[in-house]
Amino acid sequence: MKKSIHYLIYLTLFLSYLTTTTHSWKKEEFRNCNQTPFCKRARSRHPHSCNLIPSDVTITNNGDLVAKLKTKPNPDQDSSDDHNPDLEFSLSVYKDGILRVKIHENQEKDKKRFEVPDVVLDEFESQKLWLQRFKKEVIGDDLLESFVVYLSDGYEVVLRSDPFEVFVREQGSGGARILSFNSHGLFDFEQLRVKKEGEDWEERFRSHTDSRPYGPQSISFDVSFYGADFVYGIPEHATSLALKPTSGPGVEESEPYRLFNLDVFEYLAESPFGLYGSIPFMLSHGKSHGTSGFFWLNAAEMQIDVLGSGWDAESKIALPSDQKRIDTLWMSEAGIVDAFFFVGPKPKDVVKQYASVTGTSAMPQLFATGYHQCRWNYKDEEDVKNVDSKFDEHDIPYDVLWLDIEHTDGKRYFTWDRTLFPNPEQMQNDLASRGRRMVTIVDPHIKRDEGYHIHKEASKNGYYVKDASGKDYDGWCWPGSSSYIDMVNPDIRSWWADKFALSEYVGSTPSLYIWNDMNEPSVFNGPEVTMPRDALHYGNVEHRELHNAYGYYFHMATSDGLLKRGGGNDRPFVLSRAFFPGTQRYGTVWTGDNTAEWEQLRVSIPMILTLGLTGITFSGADVGGFFGNPDTELLVRWYQVAAYLPFFRGHAHHDTKRREPWLFGERNTQLMRDAIRVRYTLLPYFYTLFREANVTGVPVARPLWMEFPEDEATYSNDEAFMVGNGLLVQGVYTQRAKDVTVYLPNGPTWFDLRSGAAFKGGKTYKIEVTDADIPVFQRAGTIIPRKDRFRRSTVQMENDPYTLVIAVDSSGAAEGELYIDDGKSYDFKQGAYLHRRFTFSDGKLTSVNLATLGTKFLSDCTIERIILLGHSSKPKSARIEPSNNVAEVELGPLQIRSGVQSSVLTIRKPNVRVSDDWTIKLL
Amino acid sequence: MKKINTLFLVFCSILILRSELVHSHNLIGVSLQDEEYYKGLYSTGKIKCKDGSKTFTKSQFNDDFCDCPDGTDEPGTSACPSGKFYCRNAGHSPLTIFSSRVNDGICDCCDGSDEYSGKIKCKNTCWEAGKVARQRLTKKIATFQEGLTIRKHDVEQAKISVAKDEAELSRLKEEENILKGLVQQLKERKEQIEKAEEKERIQREKEEKQKKEAEEAKLKEQKGEEKVNAEEQEPVGTNTNDETGIHDHSPLDQDLDSARADLGDELAHNDDNAAFVDSLEEEHAEKNEEPFEVEHEHEPSHVPQEDAPEDTKSLSREELGREIGSRWTGKRSEQQDEDAGTARDHEDDDEYDETSDNAHDEESDGYDTETEEDHSKYEDDDTEDHMNNVGDGADDHSSDSHKYASDDEVDMSDMESTSNPSWLEKIQQTVRKFLDAVNVFQTPVDTSDSENVRKEYDDASGKLSKIQSRISSLTKKLGYDFGPEKEFFSLYGHCYEIKENKYVYKVCPFKEATQVEGHSTTTLGKWEKFDESYKVMLFTNGDKCWNGPYRSLTVRLRCGSKVEVADIDEPSRCEYSALLTTPALCQEGRLKELQEKLESVNKQQPQGHDEL
CATH class of the missing domain: 2.60.40.1180 (Golgi alpha-mannosidase II)
Structure with a gap:
């Protein structure tokens, strides 16, 4: 008995320990740069270690400037056996001051490196300016000549030969630099090669092993922004709008900004850690030049260092010192270099230039710009009816009521839990009779259940992502054992889109719209809560090569589904958690599972502004914070700010107390009603701004600068x-x-x-x-x-x-x-x-x-x-x-x-x- | 009759007058009460907004532009955000709606008067709707009437029962006093006997004295160790005692008493001894206090999986998936089986076993009888029921009630009817006899005498503890707030059940509320109090949710002829709400209001009907 009393005391202590520790970000479950070999390698490389030189520079009859990047012969070393094949370099110029640089390896190998499809607009190619000629110029004491081509009025591009760099400058040989690539000689391109004897390519992290059958294939380089006071962009991170340096003198040991779509449980309000979406597009802004931008189209894991001034003090760089400059280091695990340089010079010019590559925001339906009410979960039809009628009872406007995962039959999307939702059509029609819409959730993980029609078709037709051995990848998510639709394949996307037809999605009506969650993809038992990098997609593409774009293709397929459903004339509304460049064409995003804290309310502003700067204007954060219970004051303040942000939705975790606007006494109901009403009075203005974003790419919510x-x-x-x-x-x-x-x-x-x-x-x-x-x-x-x-x-x-x-x-x-x-x-x-x-x-x-x-x-x-x-x-x-x-x-x-x-x-x-x-x- | 006719005439003439005003002066959206206020517009040409902030003219009245912040100039349009529109709804009840509903394309008033822009044509549905409403009202009144009768009866009964309980309590207290004296006397006598016996024994064992002493020394040493242990347990023990209040639970008590006795005289005032006794009491108390036990004995089953998140490296793929997923769901990973989707928040198997054991403990505690008169009357009422106005025909749940045995009820059957004092007299006589008969100074002690004294002592102290238990349970019961007229007294000692899907919910007023699924019982809350002036019952501090709050239940009360749980729901996780009907809520004043309302709507009927 005494023993058991001791036991009880220990247990009590242990339990209180648990309650304080279970709720926190699990840092150790995610890889940091040091645990990520390509990142570690790239970060430790010294400036000027790049020994490539462009040769055979010509203008093709496609109007591109092309060259071969050859390894400089090293006199100290016999390089005959360790010889790297030449890299293929091409440079194209587009209307309105856009430069595109591609660097690729010779593709006559079994494994092709992945180039991200369906992101760059088809129309973009038609805006190419066909280069006719280049000028030659000797820069400073260079031994080799450099090549200069026209970019746009007042700007030109220089391909410098030795040292190899590419930069954009104001016209004329003394013209101020705007942007440059490889000015610190950090460019490195690990070409695919045959495994050497005894070489181990596997990577292990925690209990997971990545077989890495193709070995190292990472790419890294430096990009400099001139005349820059600050750099911005590269979402998604919960951090300040102006990006803080992550490396350099006076910077504490920091991780680079990571771009790797992840389902992060209870993310922190201040961290360079990667969240649900990735857009490798950075903007710089400064008093002297104005704004410029750099975009790397690459869907593999990326890490980006913002280098604090003086980081290169020892490298004796000969860059113009009279120009304020911010250097950055870009590292990616795979893919190719497909980089876009935007000259600006005004902030709106840069976002327009970026939008001309990846597209402007889709024009939302008017209802989508109103207030959305969500909760995990409105439990049943009665609950829905009750919440809906309370809005009317309190004269609070709203447009959309949302159903989270619990509405389904055992997390089988496109189905209904018929005990809770026996008459879904009737429920939607009832809402629609007062002009309201409903949104249901549809995630990419498919329950492995032979009785489930989606699974049956997908497994029969081979529509799932495969594991490294070629079997359907079997991961774990809400439904338990699940497989994931391979959305990279356009045919599979088309099949998926058809599932949204009213006849296919039983219980759906024309007033039903869709929410795509967990599309990073989230895999509970996968490495870093996502899919193994050696999983295989259509075309023998490894997951590592397209990870960041997976959710984008899923979002695209769903949005296409709603478009098809409406005969092509009903604008889709699809909210997605994961995103990638181009997402703006398909729908809305939100900042994922935030927490009911003041800090998180505060950080939601730079997060949303950053999304707007990088193309995705229609975004918002869960009002009130997803995890935890906001105190009433925080909730009210959240409504008051969120009413002015593009996507306005209240949402909450199922462990939280109910927090619909009328539950906090008369005064607070009044305050939240006023906040929501302010939004509704301003809808003509918002709608006009959404149209502006749709036409130009300039976001609705803008940073002051x-x-x-x-x-x-x-x-x-x-x-x-x-x-x-x-x-x-x-x-x-x-x-x-x-x-x-x-x-x-x-x-x-x-x-x-x-x-x-x-x-x-x-x-x-x-x-x-x-x-x-x-x-x-x-x-x-x-x-x-x-x-x-x-x-x-x-x-x-x-x-x-x-x-x-x-x-x-x-x-x-x-x-x-x-x-x-x-x-x-x-x-x-x-x-x-x-x-x-x-x-x-x-x-x-x-x-x-x-x-x-x-x-x-x-x-x-x-x-x-x-x-x-x-x-x-x-x-x-x-x-x-x-x-x-x-x-x-x-x-x-x-x-x-x-x-x-x-x-x-x-x-x-x-x-x-x-x-x-x-x-x-x-x- | 004559009076009604006159009223009717007056009413009609108001309506006629009114409709003239409506047509000629665009009094659309103006309520009958407000007509006086707007009259000023026609006499003086302008009036003040009701909030006094501004004045507005006749031409500004209902001109679809908001002049008064409070909306008083636009009762008939949607121009003012805080405006109100009044629809007459002849044939049904008048309705005041937000001005946001005016000409919004949705028919809000059954007479369709809110949609006059021509965008939509609303049918007048007041007659049909009114009929339904009147029927509902009529039915409600019937329920109230019936409930009120039961309520009156309950209130009467409650008075009697309370008086009875109070009487019993005071009698028991007297008996307790007497019995205490007897027990004390017996105890003294017993101790004397034991002392004598001890003396005798010492005498007899003189030759072994040396050996004995060595042994006793050894015993003392052991006690010393136990004292240390007992002290460590002190806080737990104290806490437990506070909750239980009384230590005297019979079977173990006897063990304890005999242990005390066995220790012998020389240890009686020894600190070691006291500590030892304390530690025994602790064990005893712990066994009887399940809530405490439940909470802690659950834990071992949690440990392995709660430990896991801290080191997910060692898990199998599936375990890992469940584990990571459980962070969002708050469910322990085991629960996410193949059918995780449909399985709602239930406890895992380990816990089933634990709780069912507890449930069993509770039943076998032996406190399952209570005095008959306490809980028979309500059942009678139940069987007489004629009409059920609640439940609204919901077929997926059913409601039921049953008695529960209060924890504190004591089996008094061996004392016969407590109202009969003869057992006490008998004891008194026996004791006297003993005390007289047994001569403690006689050596050797008569063993049968000493046995008898001990037995009698055990009997008497057992009875005393039962009386004390009963006193405490009665005190507790009488300490509850049964409402201003004790109208909730009849709910004491009963549980009301509702079946909702796979769960059975039990609401036991003044005790607790539980959710039962198969063999597993989850406490949704312990009785806390009435709230909102007896319109709500609160049960709080139920079983803790994993990663969440302690469960709680809010029971809304509504008038009904039967006590029934009409609905149960979990609007936020682990915060339950239920609806309970009871005659206690069928108040006379409210009935009058309803009757008046019915009268007034009935009066409107002819007018409304004519319009159709």
Whole structure:
């Protein structure tokens, strides 16, 4: 008995130990750079160890510059047996200042190195500028001549021979450098070769062994950004917007930024560790040059070091020292060099250039820009009904109700747990009768169950990814033993897409959309919770070569499925956790399984801004934090910020307490309702911005420096962000904040959207805050369209009238745009849309048509209210032309919300139609 | 009758007047009560918003532009975010809806008045809907009436029962006093006898004295060691005692007493001895206090797999998959079997065994009888039931009730009816006889006498402990809050069950709530209190969820003629909610309200019908 009492005490202690340790990031379960041989090798290489020299430089009849990269003969060593074959180098130039460099090895081998298909747009090739000739130039004391070709107005590319480097500079032999490749001689390309006797290619990590049948094949090189104060991009990491150095003097021992799609349990708020998606695209920005970008199309594991200044002090580099520079080291386990250089020079130029390679964001349906309500899990039809009706009971708008994995029959996707969801069609139709949609989850792991039709077909047809021995790979995920659809094969993608047909997906209706989770892919019993690198895909491609793109192809197939389902005219909505360059064309992403902590609310801003910079504008973080229970204040603050971010969804883990907006007392219900309503009033603005992103690639949520590239104070600010060019949003990221510090960028005046008060730009303010809202400012010179009416969902807002908010600049002018279409189909591509520009100057507001395809879209919507901020005179009325009506001008509220005191100049009921040309002149 | 006619006339004329206003002045969305307020618009041309923030003119009234932040100028349009729209719904009940519903293309009012933009045509469904609502109301009233009768009866019964219990308690306390005295006397006598016997024994064993002493010395040494151990256990023991309150559980108690006796006189005041006794009591207490035992005895089965995440290297592929997956699901990996998808949060097999053992322990504790009058009356009521207004025809669950034996109930059967004092008198007589008869100063001690004294002592102290148990259970029972009129008294000692899929949920007011699946029982919560002025029962501090909170259950109470669990749900993981119907919630005031409501809707019928 006594013994057992001791035992009990130990157990109690042990249990309390467990509860404190089970909830944390399992660092040791993931490889660090030192445990990753290619990373370790690349990181330890010394500058100028590259001994390649381009030779046979010619221009092909495809308009490319090509060369062979030969190993420099080493006089100290007889290199006859250790001779590396030549590498093939090609350089192409595209419209708008884009340079593409490919380096490849001779492909006459059994194993072909993987080139990532279906990412670069087909149209991109048509934008190639055919090179006609090159100039020769001797740089400095070089022994060999270098080759110079035209890139775009004011920029040229130099292929330097010895030392071998490629750089972009301003035109002319003394032109300032913009970007360069291999300026530190760190380029290394491990060519495929025959295994030497006694050589061991296997790699072991924890209990896993990677057979590595093709041996080392990694690539690494350095890239330098000139005139750069900061570098940005390369998501997905939970870290600051401006990337901190990971190596160099004064930098603590740090991991490189890792790009390896992983399902990381409870990720940390500050870490260079790789998360669910990867985009190897980096931007630099600085006062002197502006912005430039570098993109490496490669789907293998990548590690990127941002080198702190002075890292190369010992290497006696002869780079121009008068230019501020940031050096970076890029390392990948496999693939080829397929690199894109973007000259900018403005931030929006770089994102547009990148978008011309990988595509712009798909135009979302209007409903998708509203509020989404999710939880793991809304349990059954009654639960769904109840949650839905509570939104109405509390007059809180929302558009989409989500079902997580528990809705399925034993995690067999495309099925329903019929005891919980006996009538899924009826349930969806009921939601749809109030304009609401439903989203269900469909993951790529397929339960290995002979009775499951998807598994039966996939295994019969050989549609699964194979293990190293050629058998269907059998991993473990939600359903238990599972296999994974090989989405790299277009035929398999097409088969998968057909599964979303209404007749195939039993229980689905046209108002059902899809969520792709776990597509990194997540494999519970795989190395680093993912698929073994030696697993085999279509075309004998190893998983290591395409790992980061797996989720992308899955997302693509699902999105194509919804497109097919809707006869090609219903814009798909698919949320994905994994992503890759090009994901923006297929749907939305979110930042995965975050945690209910203030830190994580804070880091969600740079994470989302970074995604926007790298092409994926439609992204968001789980409101409230997925793991854990947010305290009420955190939850409210999260809603208040997230309402201004592109994708707005509340979600929670099944161990957490319910947190729908009405569960925290009247006051907090009011606060969350207000936050969600703010989003709905701004939907016309958001939708216009989504269209801008769809056309140009410029994101909806932007870092301040994108709008104010000259203002150095904005470069590393990632607490505030711009929505379009008009709104500056400052979140509140601390508990019980009484005030927050806001930097308002230099140039314009800013209007506080709570009070209408004007603030001069270029200054930091301490702004008082209450629990009611977060500081939001409208930039002088902009006009923002709103709809100040509240409805159940976006569908009922269709015919509601608009409000225009004009913030007049110092010259008395402002302008803004409004884009409208049917909110769901592709008819806009045939011109079925309205695109208006509103310009205000000299006391006159004018609406003009911007649509280029003629107007096939009709809207009866009118403008019910025009608010003027910063207008100096006090007019009493306004004359409307051509109708010759007069509208009253009075003082009214800036927002119609009880408790918000403001009194601003308001044109009352001009009631002009939004589709017409008109002017309104203040009298 | 005449009165009703007059009322009807007045009502109709209001309606006529009103419809005129609606048509001529666009009073759409204005409630009857507010008509007075808006009249000002027509007399003076402008009025203040209700919140006083602004004034608005007749032309600004319902002109589809929001002037008042509180929405008072736009009762009939969607222009103001905080506006309210009133639909008359003749034939059914009037309804006030958010202005966000006006002309949104969805019919919200049964009279269709919220959709007047022409975008959609709403059918007037008030008559049908009203009929259904009236029927429902009628039915509800019937339930209330029936429930109220039962409630009154329950309240009466509760008064009687409580009085009875109180009487019993005070009588038991008296008996306890007497018995305590007797036990004390017997104890003294027993000790005297034992002393004498001891003396005798010492005498007899004089020649072996040397050897004996050596042995005793050895014994003392051992006690010393045990003291150390006993001290280590102290905190646990104290804690346990606090929870149990009473140590005197019969079978082990006797062991304990005999152990005490065996130790002999010279050790009686020895610290070592006290410590030893304490440690015995601990063991004893532990055996009786299952919750404590349950929690800890579960653990060994957790250890291997909870240990595993810290070192996943050594796991098989499948174990690893389960293990990693369990981080998100919070389920222990074993539970994710082939059918992980359908298997919901249940305990693993090891735990089944543990809990079923416990369940068994509980039953075999022997506290399964309670005085008959305590729990017969409710069953009677049950069998008389006529109508069941709850459950709403849900066929996947069924509800049931049964009695439970309170932990604290004591088997008093050997004392016959406690109301009959004869057993006590008998004991008193016997004891007197003994005390008189046994001459302790006589040597050698008469062995049969000493046996008798010991037996009598054991008997009496056993009875005393039973009385004390009963006292404590009665005290505990009477300490509960049974509601302002003790209307919940009849729920004491009963459990109400509902079957939902594969689980049986048991709600035992004033005790606990459990979820049973096969042989496994999970405690959803222990009785905590009533909340929201007796509209809710709270059970808290149930079994802990793995990686989660302690389970809890919130029971909403609703009027019904039967006590029944009508619904159970787990809206957040490990936070359960149930609905229980009970006559206790059938209050007279509420019934009156319902009746008035029915009267008023009935009055509207003709008017509503005419419109069709």
